[in-house]
Amino acid sequence: MKTFLRLVGLTRPFAWWMLLAALIGFATIGSGIGLLMASAWLITTAALMPALSALQIGITGVRFFGISRGVIRYAERLMSHNTTFRILTRLRVWFYDAVEPLAPARLAAYRSADLLKRIVDDIQSLENIYARVLSPPVTAALVTLLMWFIVGHWSIQAAEGVLASQLVAGIAVPMLTARLARGTARGITALQGEQQVLAVDMVQGMSELRVFGMVGDYTARLREAEAKKLALQKRAAFIEGLHESLTGLAMNGAVIWILYSMLPLARSGAVNGVTLASVVFGVMASFEAFLPLTGSVQNIEADVRAGERLFEIIDAKPEVVPPAKPEPFPKSTGIEVKNLTFTYPGSDRPALDGVSFSVPPGSRTAIVGPSGAGKSTITSLMVRFWNPTQGTISIGGQNIDRLDPEALRRNIAVVSQKTYLFGQTIRENLLLAAPDATDEQLRQALTMSGLDSLQGRLDDWAGQHGMNLSGGEQQRLAIARMILQNAPVIVLDEATANLDAVTEEALLDTLHRTSQGRTVMAITHRLHHMERYDDIIVLYEGKVIERGSHEELLKLDGFYAGMWRLQHGEGNV
Numbered sequence: 001m002k003t004f005l006r007l008v009g010l011t012r013p014f015a016w017w018m019l020l021a022a023l024i025g026f027a028t029i030g031s032g033i034g035l036l037m038a039s040a041w042l043i044t045t046a047a048l049m050p051a052l053s054a055l056q057i058g059i060t061g062v063r064f065f066g067i068s069r070g071v072i073r074y075a076e077r078l079m080s081h082n083t084t085f086r087i088l089t090r091l092r093v094w095f096y097d098a099v100e101p102l103a104p105a106r107l108a109a110y111r112s113a114d115l116l117k118r119i120v121d122d123i124q125s126l127e128n129i130y131a132r133v134l135s136p137p138v139t140a141a142l143v144t145l146l147m148w149f150i151v152g153h154w155s156i157q158a159a160e161g162v163l164a165s166q167l168v169a170g171i172a173v174p175m176l177t178a179r180l181a182r183g184t185a186r187g188i189t190a191l192q193g194e195q196q197v198l199a200v201d202m203v204q205g206m207s208e209l210r211v212f213g214m215v216g217d218y219t220a221r222l223r224e225a226e227a228k229k230l231a232l233q234k235r236a237a238f239i240e241g242l243h244e245s246l247t248g249l250a251m252n253g254a255v256i257w258i259l260y261s262m263l264p265l266a267r268s269g270a271v272n273g274v275t276l277a278s279v280v281f282g283v284m285a286s287f288e289a290f291l292p293l294t295g296s297v298q299n300i301e302a303d304v305r306a307g308e309r310l311f312e313i314i315d316a317k318p319e320v321v322p323p324a325k326p327e328p329f330p331k332s333t334g335i336e337v338k339n340l341t342f343t344y345p346g347s348d349r350p351a352l353d354g355v356s357f358s359v360p361p362g363s364r365t366a367i368v369g370p371s372g373a374g375k376s377t378i379t380s381l382m383v384r385f386w387n388p389t390q391g392t393i394s395i396g397g398q399n400i401d402r403l404d405p406e407a408l409r410r411n412i413a414v415v416s417q418k419t420y421l422f423g424q425t426i427r428e429n430l431l432l433a434a435p436d437a438t439d440e441q442l443r444q445a446l447t448m449s450g451l452d453s454l455q456g457r458l459d460d461w462a463g464q465h466g467m468n469l470s471g472g473e474q475q476r477l478a479i480a481r482m483i484l485q486n487a488p489v490i491v492l493d494e495a496t497a498n499l500d501a502v503t504e505e506a507l508l509d510t511l512h513r514t515s516q517g518r519t520v521m522a523i524t525h526r527l528h529h530m531e532r533y534d535d536i537i538v539l540y541e542g543k544v545i546e547r548g549s550h551e552e553l554l555k556l557d558g559f560y561a562g563m564w565r566l567q568h569g570e571g572n573v
């Protein structure tokens with residue numbers, strides 16, 4: 001209930017639009033009632049063969065309601081869709097604004113297909129709340145009131161019976177079908193989510209599934225989810241049919257009751273037969289207002305579940321909250337890391353444990369160590385994807401938590417081992433780093449990063465995840481982005497890992513050239529050209545265990561020297 005009220009609360013800015021849509025909906029059904037009543041009047045009056053002029057009013061009525069019903073129905077659809085789409089637009093922007101600060105720390109627990117489902121399907125399903133849950137009951141209530149006055153004008157006894165049937169159709173039947181439908185819509189949503197996650201995994205991991213012969217297994221899981229979903233959908237269709245039948249029964253009950261209570265009046269001459277026929281037809285037409293209630297109640301459970309899934313993300317607290325009054329990004333770009341400690345949520349072992357080091361402005365520092373030593377965690381903390389559990393990172397003497405995170409990220413160019421390329425053109429992928437860059441600047445960046453071959457292909461599609469480019473080209477594009485970003489601090493996080501030796505060598509040279517004069521922090525477990533670094537920090541199990549220049553560390557003959565010898569085929573660690 002709380003979630004439902006919260007969802008309704010979101011529509012407050014559109015309340016008047018929604019009320020207007022409900023009123024136009026009422027006018028549509030009102031026209032339908034008018035049309036049937038006028039038709040009944042016309043047919044029954046014509047049966048008595050009066051002068052043609054006596055039928056004029058009925059003919060005009062049929063024409064008027066016939067046309068108005070179509071026009072008003074169109075206006076109602078236009079209005080309700082317009083209102084719904086405005087609400088959905090607002091919801092999507094609001095959800096995206098809420099999700100962005102959660103990335104990546106708070107989103108780590110969610111699968112991307114699941115998030116996609118939330119932002120697309122869950123929000124879409126809320127359309128139901130606004131178009132089918134809130135409006136139809138208002139329309140049905142107004143129609144009930146209208147029929148009370150119309151029927152009550154001739155017979156209060158008949159009006160009471162009609163009211164009772166309408167309460168059955170408007171309250172009892174929806175409550176019964178809602179009870180029967182419990183769990184159905186929610187189950188369908190859950191299964192759709194499962195299918196989406198499986199489908200995304202299948203498409204993205206098709207090569208792996210093929211290699212490991214698991215395509216059949218995944219297809220079977222998809223089929224199983226489909227079969228379960230189909231069973232639930234059948235049940236939903238059965239309940240919908242039941243709802244319509246019961247509403248029809250309530251309508252027939254109302255008709256029988258009117259005949260029962262008004263026939264004596266017709267016989268006594270208090271009501272004429274023509275009026276009786278019109279009232280009966282009017283009541284039949286009024287039940288149209290109760291049919292949409294099935295959609296309202298059947299889906300409400302799924303809509304509330306969709307709302308819960310959205311609020312779950314929206315209510316998550318971002319890991320990083322920008323300071324109320326951020327300090328400007330410092331001129332000097334020396335980095336000072338003091339007693340840095342960080343434990344990932346759910347982990348019982350710190351990824352970093354009291355790490356301290358400094359990187360003077362314009363110098364190059366390498367952070368080396370075996371896999372899992374905590375090297376990449378330093379990058380995540382530097383760009384404030386996470387906050388340290390203890391300790392600080394400062395740039396130019398300013399604690400980074402005093403800086404605007406966006407300004408911080410603009411001033412630190414990160415080239416990591418996995419470059420994300422968007423399924424757009426090469427130009428658009430480059431402009432991400434410098435939206436105002438000219439073609440000339442883009443070409444220059446391509447040349448500097450050794451990508452002359454892409455000069456004439458700026459408008460070529462990079463492919464899904466950059467699949468139209470080789471691994472080396474993708475990494476070079478990351479370097480071109482770094483050049484365009486023109487940030488004073490550069491973090492290279494295994495920027496050349498996963499590449500063959502020749503490409504790696506060429507890329508290391510390019511990186512060395514293009515990062516001259518900046519403060520560089522290079523994270524690597526492959527020890528190449530280490531003499532190019534002013535300082536090397538050796539990390540092991542989250543702790544700094546050695547520090548010095550390449551020469552000094554070799555002389556020390558400790559862990560680093562062992563790693564170096566091992567990688568250069570000269571012995572064991």
Ligand SMILES: Nc1ncnc2c1ncn2[C@@H]1O[C@H](COP(=O)(O)OP(=O)(O)OP(=O)(O)O)[C@@H](O)[C@H]1O
Pocket residue numbers: 108344345347351369370371372373374375376377378525
């Ligand atoms: N998102 C995460 N959640 C929980 N634990 C994590 C997460 N990311 C990393 N870790 C753990 O933190 C430790 C340090 O990881 P980190 O990625 O910083 O190591 P690394 O030195 O960069 O390793 P590699 O060279 O393999 O990339 C590892 O034990 C890793 O399992």
